[in-house]
Amino acid sequence: MAKVKRIGVLTGGGDCPGLNAVIRAVTKTAINEYGVEVVGFRDGFKGLVNNDYMPLNLASVSGIAHRGGTILGTTNRDNPFNFHSIVGGQDYFSDESARAIANIQQLGLGGLVVIGGDGSLNIAHRFAELGVPVVGVPKTIDNDLSATDVTFGFHTAVNTASEALDKLHTTAESHHRVMILEVMGRYAGWIALCAGISGGADVILIPEIPYKAEAIVEKITQRRLLTKKFSIIVVAEGAAPQDGEMVVQKYVPTSHDPIRLGGIGNQLSQEIEAITDIETRVTVLGHLQRGGSPIPYDRILATRYGVAAAENLIEGNSGVMVSLQGTKITTVSLQESISEIRKVPLDSDMIRTGRAIGISFGD
Ligand code: F6P
Numbered sequence: 121m122a123k124v125k126r127i128g129v130l131t132g133g134g135d136c137p138g139l140n141a142v143i144r145a146v147t148k149t150a151i152n153e154y155g156v157e158v159v160g161f162r163d164g165f166k167g168l169v170n171n172d173y174m175p176l177n178l179a180s181v182s183g184i185a186h187r188g189g190t191i192l193g194t195t196n197r198d199n200p201f202n203f204h205s206i207v208g209g210q211d212y213f214s215d216e217s218a219r220a221i222a223n224i225q226q227l228g229l230g231g232l233v234v235i236g237g238d239g240s241l242n243i244a245h246r247f248a249e250l251g252v253p254v255v256g257v258p259k260t261i262d263n264d265l266s267a268t269d270v271t272f273g274f275h276t277a278v279n280t281a282s283e284a285l286d287k288l289h290t291t292a293e294s295h296h297r298v299m300i301l302e303v304m305g306r307y308a309g310w311i312a313l314c315a316g317i318s319g320g321a322d323v324i325l326i327p328e329i330p331y332k333a334e335a336i337v338e339k340i341t342q343r344r345l346l347t348k349k350f351s352i353i354v355v356a357e358g359a360a361p362q363d364g365e366m367v368v369q370k371y372v373p374t375s376h377d378p379i380r381l382g383g384i385g386n387q388l389s390q391e392i393e394a395i396t397d398i399e400t401r402v403t404v405l406g407h408l409q410r411g412g413s414p415i416p417y418d419r420i421l422a423t424r425y426g427v428a429a430a431e432n433l434i435e436g437n438s439g440v441m442v443s444l445q446g447t448k449i450t451t452v453s454l455q456e457s458i459s460e461i462r463k464v465p466l467d468s469d470m471i472r473t474g475r476a477i478g479i480s481f482g483d
Contacts, residue, residue, distance in 0.1 A: 124230030132240030145426025285319025302385030331482025
């Protein structure tokens, strides 16, 4: 096997706290441990197709571990295998993977580190099948990748949501209101579940447990009679009533995963106010959950993932994703990394914990 002299790195999909810490760790490990050069592609796979890259060195990645976002830029729209452009004023989709591979070869890259969620890892897997050495790094605030215990960025999002709940508590209590906090997470309820337990929610609604508005009203009425006049509800954007559907906010046709969820908080507020006369207010936390500095846990996890990704790629173990299993960083095949999304299991210890302390899941 030829010695690797240079590798590429890109960040794909939605941004997530900890991306810069991974970029920094990949770059420092490649240079310090192996004397290997690093280039970073701008705006994810779009940069790979357009050969838009920047050299990364010890100076350019210095002082970025604590910064949110990604110094490389990202997009959740550009798939080289179904690449979007506008031709003659019309949307046009074409397979530009050969162009991307030609760029990799022309730059003399020994492989790519792809930092992304399931969409980007799917693309990474397709490149690996075409012979490109690739190592994936599991990124997403949603924590919905089944082949790792934790994705980086998740705990920062939970922290943000939990802090929001602390703030909603004091105003809910003062006004004797029901406060609904809608959080992200796509089709998995991890952010809602963890933030809800941490932030003292009375009701947690997740996609895995369809809810009945009557069960929620019963919980808040009981609280009004027996303990507190206010209640806090955390609802995941993918939650849905037993007799209804998830609320889709918009459709993004150029995206690998075109459905954008959002709006269940307002729908729920109307459902509650239709049954009771209790004042209900909604806060949609939205992209605040993706922004800002990663908490120390995510800086450390992202750094461990970045080091392992560079080591595996340069030492020839490609076609894999780095993964946290228990306390150890290991690797799983890219095929396994995209095989299924990880939802909250109904027998989860976290759900049992919530129920034991009196949290309603709306069922
Ligand atoms: O996957 C991360 C995530 O923030 C989801 O929780 C959310 O559904 C989606 O991305 C939002 O995407 P966009 O940034 O395109 O609105």
